[in-house]
Amino acid sequence: MKGLLIKEWYGVIYRFRIFMIILAALAVAAPFMDGNTQIFWTLYIGFIASMVPMNSMAYDERNGWDFYSQTLPVSKKQLVFSKYIAGISFLIAGIALYLLGTATHAMITGNEITWDYLKFLLMEILIAGLLPMIITLPLNFKMGVEKGRMTMIVAIAIFAGCNAFLEISGGIKIDFSWITEAIIVLLILLCALSYHISYKIYEKREV
Secondary structure, eight states: OOOHHHHHHEEEEEEEHHHHHHHHHHHHHHGOOOOOOOOOOHHHHHHHHHHHHHHHHHHHHHHTTTHHHSSOOOOHHHHHHHHHHHHHHHHHHHHHHHHHHHHHHHHOOOOOOOOHHHHHHHHHHHHHHHHHHHHHHHHHHOOTTTTTTHHHHHHHHHHHHHHHHHHHHHTOOOTTTHHHHHHHHHHHHHHHHHHHHHHHHHOOOOO
């Protein structure tokens, strides 16, 4: 399992280092933005992280990794799990950097950071980061990445929809303080369900 995660890490460094630099820069800079601009780039942090496992699967398929992996002492469950862990790891890294930027912004401006505000930010990033993975990874494991290109459109639509909803809700002052915990827990449960579905699909898949 450790070897699979190292493979994912090296793959990201080699193929997506520009995106990782953008992710780090946005995560630190987004808290200094205002209004809808901040909402958009906050969501984009999660969206970039969600692209990691999907792009990794595309390169794996192109280079025959599915066939090669069958000769290694790893199970199909571990192969599937590594994709989810890769995406979640970079999502956590983005959240950590975003919190660093938020703390820096608060120290500079003297603004107070409330727990409800932090929960709302976490919900934003998790929605944009986990929802695309939850929906598209099982489809990619089912159809293969090349046949599942439509899943990328699904991911983009989710991102655009989340951005539009949060912009509108910000304009009409919806109070999310009572529901953020429920949404975060629901996303985590859906991610676990998505992993289980992906594993069952991949377990039966002929490679």
